[in-house]
Amino acid sequence: MSLTGIIPPVVTPLTADGDVDVASLERLVGFLLDGGVSGLFALGSSGEVAYLTDQQRDQILDVIVRTAAGQVPVIAGAIETTTNRVIERGHAAVKAGADALVATAPFYVRTHPTEIDRHFRAVRAAVDLPLLAYDVPVAVQVKLDPAQIVELARDGVLAGLKDSSGDDVSFRRIVLGTRDIPGFSALTGHEVVVDAVMLAGADGAVPGLGNVDPHGYARLAAACTGGNWVAARTEQDRLADLFTIVDVAPVATASRSAAGIGAFKTALMVRGVIATNMVSAPMRTLDETETDRIAAVLRRTGL
C-alpha cells in the first residue's frame, strides 16, 4: 500500500446529546468517497480524537472501516500520550480493520530525541500495521527531526509522514531523503498550500477542509499529478478562500480548535451532509450568525 492523493481527516458528527451520529458519519464517508478521495484518516485531530472516549473512538473507526468497505485505505490515529497507551490504541485499530496507524511523538511529558526513536520503534514492533509519524508541534510541543524521520523510514519503522509542522525546510529534506524508499508517503496537513507542497514532492495531503470539498481537493491533486500547475494553483486559490471559514468564529470567544472543526462541521451541515454542527466539550458550537457567514463563503466559492 502506498498512500497518495487526498486523505481527509474525517470529522466526527455528533448528535445534540454529544453521542456519535452514526447515520451522519456514514453519509460523510459516502460523500468523501464520491468526491474522489484516495483514503480516509480516522481519529485525527480534526476528528476530535482528543475529545473522544475510547469507546467512541472504537465506534467511529468501526463505522468508517465498514462504510469504506475496502474502496480506499483507512488510516487510524492512535493519539495518546506515550508508548504503551499508543500501542493499546494500535491494537484497537488492528481489531477494527484499519490499514495503517498514525502516531505522534509523546506529549504532556517532556520527551527527548532518543525517546522519540524508541517510541516509534516500539509502536511499530507491537502493532502489525504500517506506521505513519504525525509531526504536529502545535499539539505535542516538539518538532520531529527530519534526519530522524529519514532514518526511521530507512529502517522500515515508518511507512510515511503526516506533516502538520509548517516547516517547509524540514518537509523538503524528508522528501529528498526518502524518495528512493519505495512506498514511503510524505503527506502534508496544510490545506492551503497543497499545490506548492506537491510541487515540492509531497505524495498527497490530509486536508481538514477536504471534508467540506473533497471534489475540489481531488481535482487539485489530479492537476498536480498531471503537471498542470497553473490549474492546480487556481483550484488551490479557491480552496484557500474557502478555508477562511475557519476564521468566522472570533478569537475572543472560540479556541482555534473550536473555530476550525466547528467551521468544517457547520459547512457540512449547510451542505446537507451531516445533521448537526455540534462539537465536543469544552468547545462551543458555532451559532446561527456564524452559520450564515459560513454559508455565504460556501456560495462565494461555488459550493
Add this chain to the structure above:
Amino acid sequence: MSLTGIIPPVVTPLTADGDVDVASLERLVGFLLDGGVSGLFALGSSGEVAYLTDQQRDQILDVIVRTAAGQVPVIAGAIETTTNRVIERGHAAVKAGADALVATAPFYVRTHPTEIDRHFRAVRAAVDLPLLAYDVPVAVQVKLDPAQIVELARDGVLAGLKDSSGDDVSFRRIVLGTRDIPGFSALTGHEVVVDAVMLAGADGAVPGLGNVDPHGYARLAAACTGGNWVAARTEQDRLADLFTIVDVAPVATASRSAAGIGAFKTALMVRGVIATNMVSAPMRTLDETETDRIAAVLRRTGL
C-alpha cells in the same frame, strides 16, 4: 477536608517487566506515612500517569487508597486531554475511594479561557469529589489565569490548586484572592522553594522529591507552620542540595522526565524502599554509574 502540609505525588514502582510492583508501592506508601506526610497525590506527573494504561491507573489508585487506609486523604490525578475523558477518570477515582480529584486544562488541543472555564465546571458537576486545578504549563502549554482560578474557587468549583507553573506572581495573587475562602488549598509543586512559597501563603506542597525524603519535607512544613523561618530555610537548603539528583542523568541522553522520575526511583531503590528503578517506555532507566552518583548525594545530604 482542607489539604495542607506535604502531599507527595507518589511514584509508581515497576517490576523489571514494566508491571506495577504492588509490594514496592505498598512499602512506599508506608514509608511516606511514616515520614509524616499529610496526604498522598496518586497518578500525578511524577507518578508517570501519562505513561500508564487505564488498567494500571486503576490498579495503582486502588493500592494507594487501600494502603493509606484513611490515615491521610488521597487525591487522584485525572490527567486526560479533554472534558469527557477527565470525567471518565474522575468516575474511576470515585469508585476507587479517592478523596479529591486533580485535573489540568485541556491539552493536545488548542484551548481557550472560556473552554477552560467550562472544562472545570463540567468536571466538577459530573464527579462528586472536591476538585483541584493543576497548573502545569510545561505539560499542557497553557498557564491558568489567576483571576479565573479565584473566580472558580469563589463559585465552589475548585477546592484547591496545585501550582507547577513557576509563576510566583500568579501564585501570590491566587493566595491573596482566596484567603477568605474556607478550605481552599493553594499547594506548590516546586520542591526547592517550599519555605519561600509557604512564607508567601501556600497551604502546602506537592514535592516529587518528597518521595525520597518525606521526613525532611515534614520537618520543613512544620518549621514553616511554626514560624521558624530560619530553620525552614536550613532544611530547604539541604533538600535543594538533595534535589540535584535530578541532574545526574545528562541532558544529552535523557529527557527531563526520565532524569527526574528516574532519580526519585533510583534514590528510593538505594534507600531500600522500592525494588527497582525501572521507568516506563519510552524513557530509559538510570544506569549503575548514575545510581552511584545518586547514592553519593544521598550520603552527602544525610540520608
Add this chain to the structure above:
Amino acid sequence: MSLTGIIPPVVTPLTADGDVDVASLERLVGFLLDGGVSGLFALGSSGEVAYLTDQQRDQILDVIVRTAAGQVPVIAGAIETTTNRVIERGHAAVKAGADALVATAPFYVRTHPTEIDRHFRAVRAAVDLPLLAYDVPVAVQVKLDPAQIVELARDGVLAGLKDSSGDDVSFRRIVLGTRDIPGFSALTGHEVVVDAVMLAGADGAVPGLGNVDPHGYARLAAACTGGNWVAARTEQDRLADLFTIVDVAPVATASRSAAGIGAFKTALMVRGVIATNMVSAPMRTLDETETDRIAAVLRRTGL
C-alpha cells in the same frame, strides 16, 4: 561594592513631546533616595531602554548619576543585541560615571551557551565596571543556565545577577552556588515575592514597582534583613495589592509593557513626582479612566 537591598529600575519621565523630562527625572531620583533605596538601576526594561535612542540613553544616565551624586551606586543597563553593541554602551556607562553594568544574553539572534559564555567574558574584559547578568527570558528568549552563572561568578566575570526569569529553582541554585563568593549580588526582579526570595537567600530586589513606593520596599527589605518575616510578608502583601495597577490597562488594548510601565508612570504622576504619564512609541499612554482606577488603588494601599 556589594549591591543589596532595594535598587529600583528608574522609569524615564517624558514630556508631552516625547523628550526626556529632566526635571521630573531629577525629582524621581530624589524621591527614591528619600525612600531609602540602596541603589539605582538606570536604563533597565522599566526605564524603557529599548525604546530610547542612544542620545536619550546618554542623557538619562547622566542625569541619574549627577542627581544621585554618589549617595548610592548607579548601575547602568547596556541592553543591546550582541557583544560589540553592548560594549559600546558599556563605554558610554563608564564615561557617564556608572558604578556597574547590566547586560543580557544576546537577543534577536539565535544564540548558544558557548556564545553566552564568550559574550559575558568579552563584555567584562572590554568594560572596566563590575558586570551583572540580567536573566530575562521573556525579552531575550533564552534562560541563563544557573551552572553557567555560578561558573562566571567564580571566574570573576560576573559580580551579580538580576533575575527576572521567574525560575525559582534556578535562582535558588545560584544563591546556594555563590554564597561563598564575596560581594556577589543575587537580585530578584519579581516585585511581589521579595519576601519569599529574600528568605531564599536573595541579596536584594530590583522592583519596577519600587519607583511608586520606595518607602514600602525599603521597609520590606529591612524587615527581611532583620529576620522579621511576618512583618515582611504583611508589607509584601500590601505591595502585591499595589501591583495590581499593572492590570488596569486591559490586554485587549495595551501590551504588557505599556500596561506595566504606563501604570508606574501614572502612579508617579498621581503622587506628584513626575509631570506626565507619557510612554514611548509605539506604546499608548494610559487614559483618564485608567488614571482614576490607579489613583483608587493608591488610596486603597495607603499611598
Add this chain to the structure above:
Amino acid sequence: MSLTGIIPPVVTPLTADGDVDVASLERLVGFLLDGGVSGLFALGSSGEVAYLTDQQRDQILDVIVRTAAGQVPVIAGAIETTTNRVIERGHAAVKAGADALVATAPFYVRTHPTEIDRHFRAVRAAVDLPLLAYDVPVAVQVKLDPAQIVELARDGVLAGLKDSSGDDVSFRRIVLGTRDIPGFSALTGHEVVVDAVMLAGADGAVPGLGNVDPHGYARLAAACTGGNWVAARTEQDRLADLFTIVDVAPVATASRSAAGIGAFKTALMVRGVIATNMVSAPMRTLDETETDRIAAVLRRTGL
C-alpha cells in the same frame, strides 16, 4: 519600483580583526550582480545586522549602494527594537541612498497588535522610503497577522513583505489579499522552497544561500517566472542539497546563526569571493574541518 526575483541578504565580510572587509564586500556585490540578482538586501539577519555597530552599518550600506551603482535596487534593514530607533536607522538609510527600508515588529519588549500597527505607520510617516515588513518570529517572538499586513498594504504603509515566518497559510493569505495592489512585493526568506512559494504567488525570494549561488537562484526564479515548474523544482532540489552546508557546524558547538552565516561565508571564501570566513562576536568562526566539508558539498552540487 516593484521588487521581484532574487534579492539576497548580503553577508558582511570581515577582516581577521573583525572590521568590515570593504574589498571583499565590493567583490561580493559584483559577484551577486553578475549572478543575475534583481536587488540587494543590505543589513539583514544574514548580514549580521544585529552584531554590527551603527558605524559599521553605515559603512556597509554605503559600500553596497556605491557598488550596486543603481544597477539594482538596494533595500536596507532598519533592525532595531522599537519605533524611534528604527526611524533613526531609516534616516541613515535615506542618507546612504537606499531604495527601500525593511523593519520588523518591535522586539525585546512585549508588544501588541495595536502597537505593531502604530509602529509601521510611524516609521513610514517618518522615513521617505518604501517600507517592507519583515516577518521573523524566530527573532522577534511575534508573528505578524496576515490581515494586518493586508490592511497596511492597502493603506499604502507597506510596499512589501519579507516573510521568514515559515507560515505558509499566512503567506498565501497575504498573497491573495494583496494581488490587486500594484507594486506590492511578497518575498519569501525560505531558500529551500522558492519554487513552491513562487507557485503559490510570491514575487521573489530573499535567500541567504543566494550569496553562495546567485546564478542558481536566478535560474530558479527565471524558471518559475517562465512557468517551467519542473525545471524550477530540479534547480531547487540542487539548492536544497547545497543548503545542507548550514548543518556542518554541529548543534553542540555552534548557534544556528553561527552555523548558517558561517556556512555562507565559508562557501564564499572557498569560492574565492571573500577573503575570510570570520563572523562577529560572540559567534565562532567555522574551522578547517568544517571548511573541508563545505567545500565537498560545493563540489557535489556543481559549484
